[in-house]
Amino acid sequence: MRKRSTDLAIETSGLVKTFGDNRAVDGLDLSVPAGTVYGVLGPNGAGKTTAVRMLATLLRPDGGEARVFGHDVVREADTVRGLVSLTGQYASVDEDMTGMENLILLGRLLGHAKPAARDRAAQLLEAFGLTEAADRQVKNYSGGMRRRIDIAASILNTPELLFLDEPTTGLDPRSRSQVWDIVRIVVAHGTTVLLTTQYLDEADRLAGRIAVIDHGRLIAEGTPGELKSSVGAGSVHVRLRDPAQRPEAERVLARELRAQVYLEADPVALTVRVNGEESDRAAAEQAARALSELAASGIVVDDFSLGQPSLDEVFLALTDRPATTEEAAA
Amino acid sequence: MSSTATETGTTFAPAADTLGAVLMPGARPPRPSAWSASVTFGWRAMLKIKHVPDQLFDVTAFPIMMTLMFTYLFGGALAGSTTEYLQFLLPGIMVMSVVQITMYTGVAVKTDIEKGVFDRFRTLPIWRPAPMVGYLLGDLFRYAMASVVILIVGLVLGFRPGGGPVGVLAGMALLVGFSFALSWVWTMFGLLLRSEKSVMGISMLVLFPLTFLSSVFVDPRTMPGWLEAFVNVNPITQLVDAVRALMAGTTATGEIAWVLASGAVFIVVFGTLTMRLYNRK
Numbered sequence: 075m076r077k078r079s080t081d082l083a084i085e086t087s088g089l090v091k092t093f094g095d096n097r098a099v100d101g102l103d104l105s106v107p108a109g110t111v112y113g114v115l116g117p118n119g120a121g122k123t124t125a126v127r128m129l130a131t132l133l134r135p136d137g138g139e140a141r142v143f144g145h146d147v148v149r150e151a152d153t154v155r156g157l158v159s160l161t162g163q164y165a166s167v168d169e170d171m172t173g174m175e176n177l178i179l180l181g182r183l184l185g186h187a188k189p190a191a192r193d194r195a196a197q198l199l200e201a202f203g204l205t206e207a208a209d210r211q212v213k214n215y216s217g218g219m220r221r222r223i224d225i226a227a228s229i230l231n232t233p234e235l236l237f238l239d240e241p242t243t244g245l246d247p248r249s250r251s252q253v254w255d256i257v258r259i260v261v262a263h264g265t266t267v268l269l270t271t272q273y274l275d276e277a278d279r280l281a282g283r284i285a286v287i288d289h290g291r292l293i294a295e296g297t298p299g300e301l302k303s304s305v306g307a308g309s310v311h312v313r314l315r316d317p318a319q320r321p322e323a324e325r326v327l328a329r330e331l332r333a334q335v336y337l338e339a340d341p342v343a344l345t346v347r348v349n350g351e352e353s354d355r356a357a358a359e360q361a362a363r364a365l366s367e368l369a370a371s372g373i374v375v376d377d378f379s380l381g382q383p384s385l386d387e388v389f390l391a392l393t394d395r396p397a398t399t400e401e402a403a404a
Numbered sequence: 405m406s407s408t409a410t411e412t413g414t415t416f417a418p419a420a421d422t423l424g425a426v427l428m429p430g431a432r433p434p435r436p437s438a439w440s441a442s443v444t445f446g447w448r449a450m451l452k453i454k455h456v457p458d459q460l461f462d463v464t465a466f467p468i469m470m471t472l473m474f475t476y477l478f479g480g481a482l483a484g485s486t487t488e489y490l491q492f493l494l495p496g497i498m499v500m501s502v503v504q505i506t507m508y509t510g511v512a513v514k515t516d517i518e519k520g521v522f523d524r525f526r527t528l529p530i531w532r533p534a535p536m537v538g539y540l541l542g543d544l545f546r547y548a549m550a551s552v553v554i555l556i557v558g559l560v561l562g563f564r565p566g567g568g569p570v571g572v573l574a575g576m577a578l579l580v581g582f583s584f585a586l587s588w589v590w591t592m593f594g595l596l597l598r599s600e601k602s603v604m605g606i607s608m609l610v611l612f613p614l615t616f617l618s619s620v621f622v623d624p625r626t627m628p629g630w631l632e633a634f635v636n637v638n639p640i641t642q643l644v645d646a647v648r649a650l651m652a653g654t655t656a657t658g659e660i661a662w663v664l665a666s667g668a669v670f671i672v673v674f675g676t677l678t679m680r681l682y683n684r685k
Contacts, residue, residue: 130527134684155529156432164520168448170455182444183528185433201426203416211455222416227524232427255418262420263427 083108083143083235083266084129090137091124091290098124100290101138106268106283108143108234111261113281114270115389121290122270123163126237129268130160142235159228160237165220166227169213173204173223176212177230184231198226202256218249225256229265236260238269242276254280274386286392293392301388309387310346310361312368313377317341323373330364342376347387438531445538450545462508463550467501471557478621487562494558494565495648496620499579501554502547503615503640506583507607509543510590514600526682533679540587547580567653575650578663582643585667588674595681619644639666 084106091099099121106112114122127133129140131151140147142154160166167176174195181191199208202222207215212223221241228236238257242250257280261267271277277284278298286294286301294301310331314323320342324335327346336345346364348357361380368375436444453459474497479486513536516522525535555563555572565572590607597603617631618640624632635641642662649656 127523130523132523132526152529155527156435158527160523160527162520162523166520166524168452168521169519170452171448175451179444179448180524180528182447183436183441183525183530183534185436187433190433197426201422202418218416229427231432252416252418256423259418259420259423260427263424265427 081108081143082106082141084112084141084268085144086125086129086138086140088138089125089128089135089140091121091128091133092136097290099128099135102287102290102292104285104292106266108266109261109264110282111257111267111269111280113277113284114268114287115272115274115277115284116270116287117272120287122272122287123239124290125287126160126239126268126270130158130237131155132160157234158237159231159233159235161221161224161228161239161241163239163243165212165224167212167220167223170211172209172211173199173215174208176223176227180227180230194230198230202226216249217245218252221245221249221253222256225253225260229260232263233265235266235268238267240270240272242271242273250276274389286389288393294388302382304388308348308357308380308382310348310364311377311379311381312344312346312375313340314342314344315374315376319373320344322371323368326367326371326373327364330367331360345387347391348380435529438534441530441534442537442541445535446541447538449538449542453542453545459508460546460549462505463546464553466505467498467550467554468557470501471497471554471561474621475561482622490558490561490563491565491652492648493621494554494563495575495651496618496644498551498554498558498576499640499644499647500615500618500620502550502579502583503586503643504611505546505550506543506587507590507604507611508546509539509587510592510594510603510607511600512539513591513594514597514603517595532683533675536588536591536678536682539591540584543587544580544584547583548576551576551579565651565653567651571650571653575647578650578660579643579647582663582667585670588670588678592674592678592681595678614638614640619648639663642666 082105084104086102086104089099089102089104090097102121102125104114104125114125116122124133128135129142129147131147131154134148143157145153145157147154167173168179171179177195177198178191181194182188186194196205196208199205202225204219204223204226207219212220215223225238225241241257242253245253254276257267257269267280269277269280281298283295283297284301285292294304296304310327312323312327314320320337323344324337327335327344331346331348333346333348336347337343338345348360358380361378365375365378471494475486475490475493478493479489483489483492522535555576567575589610590603593603593606597606617635618638619635620640624635624641627635639662642659646656646659646663649659
């Protein structure tokens with residue numbers, strides 16, 4: 075619909091930001107198509123927030139280039155600010171003020187006259203289900219309500235590009251799904267969304283394309299499907315009846331599938347990533363053979379499945395460690 | 405994340421039509437002027453006073469305490485009687501209190517920066533110094549309030565200024581104006597230093613000697629020569645002398661010019677440094 079829809083919303087090349095010895099962002103190349111949700115996935119400390127802060131003109135890059143709708147984030151920072159909104163990891167509203175006051179403040183700062191700012195604030199509070207809480211200080215809001223007032227503030231003037239930095243971290247499941255619904259609606263109306271997350275299912279559900287970053291570098295990029303298939307044809311999941319048989323099952327599976335076997339936290343569960351070079355059919359055949367070998371060895375299998383790898387497994391394969399190891403109490 | 409609120413959120417379901425209706429791509433009013441953005445931030449400062457009124461403690465109870473304490477502590481010894489001393493002390497104690505209150509500007513900046521709302525302000529397409537000017541507009545109110553509180557206490561205790569209402573108002577205006585200029589020093593430290601405590605520490609380190617080693621309490625001619633030399637070049641001395649003269653209805657053109665000039669220097673130098681730090685943060 076909009077003239078920019080074929081262009082890139084974000085383009086970075088060799089973006090670098092260092093804090094002392096720490097290269098938080100270390101030569102990042104990103105291309106984000108306009109009009110989509112683009113997921114940036116990585117564990118805590120991967121450099122997601124630093125990258126977003128540079129793109130939102132809050133931090134000056136130490137190297138490389140970044141453009142937002144073709145405008146350089148350093149040289150044309152003011153133009154970029156007119157196009158983007160940021161919802162940070164922590165509430166980007168004033169907690170001492172009420173929801174209404176926050177939105178009026180922003181409305182005024184974005185150039186609305188007083189009555190227009192008040193109307194717009196009331197409209198947004200209504201659309202985000204916050205009318206009842208309009209005159210309460212934001213510090214008394216629940217986590218989900220805070221997120222909503224925060225996103226409402228970000229779309230007060232509907233931006234071309236919306237940064238959502240870990241928008242659902244710390245939210246309960248219901249509030250998370252509310253945020254997901256809001257993101258879908260916002261994107262359907264033409265705003266490009268850059269979403270950072272450490273939740274793999276979130277990127278999988280919302281994003282058209284995903285960049286996986288670790289230690290400030292891009293380690294993989296593509297659609298969720300591409301990322302999954304680049305790692306392997308799929309995973310074989312096995313659940314045993316008797317945990318005592320797991321070492322034996324591990325040996326049989328390693329021999330038949332010629333791949334590393336992961337022992338799950340659950341003492342009866344095993345997972346094997348089936349090799350990517352083989353076709354799906356071969357993977358299914360291998361899996362079937364492995365299953366009959368398990369039966370032949372007298373191992374009782376309660377549950378058996380062959381599925382596409384989850385993004386967790388993708389991350390594990392790309393970084394040789396699980397995505398959640400660096401998870402801190404944020 | 406606190407979960408103290410009653411959860412109206414659980415009943416909320418984002419609806420495509422209501423939410424879609426508030427999304428208005430492309431519709432943007434023209435940007436606010438520098439003045440309008442600054443005044444809006446000033447309005448925010450006033451709202452914060454409304455929501456967190458305890459911050460007015462510094463501009464009410466503290467000045468009252470200072471005035472009473474120093475009047476009765478030094479009055480008898482220094483001027484023979486407290487009423488007599490009050491005529492000399494009151495403009496000085498007013499300057500001291502208000503100038504010391506300026507340090508809270510830096511603390512407020514620091515506190516805000518550590519919260520996410522500052523990031524939002526910095527991503528807005530507005531005149532860059534507006535958030536900083538907004539703080540200071542809010543602070544003007546605080547400075548004026550402290551001055552009025554001290555004036556009232558003074559009048560009750562027997563302060564009878566020779567300059568009349570016009571002289572008193574002129575003195576207060578000069579003081580509030582100078583404090584506005586001086587505040588830029590603290591906004592700079594607020595952006596520069598790592599914690600609220602260090603901002604507070606540096607401010608005290610500068611302000612205590614600057615306010616005490618001045619003509620607030622005694623005539624500098626009674627001091628040893630080396631101290632008198634320092635006190636005479638201290639901008640606070642010039643300010644106290646100017647305010648004292650205005651309130652007493654005597655002339656002090658040199659001092660007033662000196663105060664205005666040093667205020668301008670503060671704004672130019674520290675305002676520039678503040679904005680450099682603000683943009684580079």
